[in-house]
Amino acid sequence: MHTGDWPSTVEEALAVQERLRERVDLTDDGPELPPTVTGLDVAYDERDGFAAAVVTLETAGLTVVEARTHRAEAVFPYEPGLFAFRELPPLLAALERLDREPDVLVCDGHGLAHPRRFGLACHLGVLTGWPAFGVGKTRFVGTHADPAPARGSAEPLVDAGEVVGAALRTQDGVKPVYVSAGHRIDLAHACRLTLALTPRYRLPETTRQADRLSRAALR
DNA sequence: GCGACAG
DNA sequence: ATCTTGTCGC
Numbered sequence: 001m002h003t004g005d006w007p008s009t010v011e012e013a014l015a016v017q018e019r020l021r022e023r024v025d026l027t028d029d030g031p032e033l034p035p036t037v038t039g040l041d042v043a044y045d046e047r048d049g050f051a052a053a054v055v056t057l058e059t060a061g062l063t064v065v066e067a068r069t070h071r072a073e074a075v076f077p078y079e080p081g082l083f084a085f086r087e088l089p090p091l092l093a094a095l096e097r098l099d100r101e102p103d104v105l106v107c108d109g110h111g112l113a114h115p116r117r118f119g120l121a122c123h124l125g126v127l128t129g130w131p132a133f134g135v136g137k138t139r140f141v142g143t144h145a146d147p148a149p150a151r152g153s154a155e156p157l158v159d160a161g162e163v164v165g166a167a168l169r170t171q172d173g174v175k176p177v178y179v180s181a182g183h184r185i186d187l188a189h190a191c192r193l194t195l196a197l198t199p200r201y202r203l204p205e206t207t208r209q210a211d212r213l214s215r216a217a218l219r
Numbered sequence: 220g221c222g223a224c225a226g
Numbered sequence: 227a228t229c230t231t232g233t234c235g236c
Contacts, residue, residue: 042226044227078227080224087226109225119225140225178225 006075006089013082021118023126028186030131033059033196034103039206040094040124041108042087043214048074052090053214055206056100059196062205068097069217080140081115084123095128104185105132106197106206110140111182113157113165125183132182133190135204139167139178149173152195166191170198177202 007013038056049071056066070093076085087109095102111121111134119140125132142159144167151172157165157180165180168191179194181187197204 042227044226046228050227078226080226083225114225134225136225138225 007085008076010079010082013076013079013085016085017082017116017118017123020123020126021116024118024122024182025184026181026186028131028184028189030104030185030189032189033193034131035059036065036100036103037106037193037197037204037206038095038098038102038104039106039108039204039208039210040091041207041210041214042090043211043218045218049218050074050090051214051217052087052094053210053217054091054094054098055209055213056098056102057206057209059193062197062199064209066098066100067209067213068094069213070094070097071217083109084120087120088123088127091124092127102128102130104193105130105182106193106204107132107134107182108136108207108210110134110136110165110178111180113139113141113159113178113180115141117164119180119182121180121182131184133185133193134165134178134180134182135194135207136178136180137203147176151198154179154191163187168194170195170204171200171202174202
């Protein structure tokens with residue numbers, strides 16, 4: 001993998017982010033539900049090493065089509081707002097090992113729901129060219145009303161006067177997840193797809209599978 | 220000035 | 227992210 005031109009300071013990362021942000025494409029010409037969905041996640045060890053995992057599922061039955069992992073050392077510290085510079089290298093390496101090209105990437109983090117509107121999902125989408133969106137477990141930016149208790153209820157996530165995502169209830173009476181568009185997919189489709197991926201649990205089956213696999217790859 | 224701050 | 231026991235509920 002190429003990590004030679006990878007930013008090593010906060011200033012450099014901010015500059016890269018600002019440049020790539022202009023390449024985000026928010027149009028959505030994809031189908032209501034893509035044939036497959038690819039989830040990504042990273043697990044860390046007690047030091048600076050981690051394992052990235054990507055898992056492609058058939059959207060209809062949520063069965064595994066393909067799964068790949070990649071182990072690496074961290075090349076960038078965790079910095080709120082610059083999260084992608086830490087996890088992107090191993091994730092891209094794992095993605096390159098897939099035989100089948102993803103239809104859409106489901107990221108463990110945010111897309112537009114980011115201080116500069118360029119979270120991990122946007123970054124991943126721009127670099128790969130594939131549709132991508134984010135499903136975060138906790139809020140990063142913005143405020144929202146509490147969604148109704150029923151699964152499927154949602155409230156807009158607003159930051160600085162603009163809707164950057166949605167707080168979506170994926171299970172009755174359970175804390176909502178934060179969905180935001182990343183690249184080549186709109187918020188409505190991202191929310192519908194997220195609901196298709198959460199028939200039983202709060203988090204998408206894609207991230208659950210990728211989380212499981214990345215932890216296993218760590219040992 | 221005082222918190223908040225994806226994973 | 228990760229460190230961790232018990233506990234409540236289906």
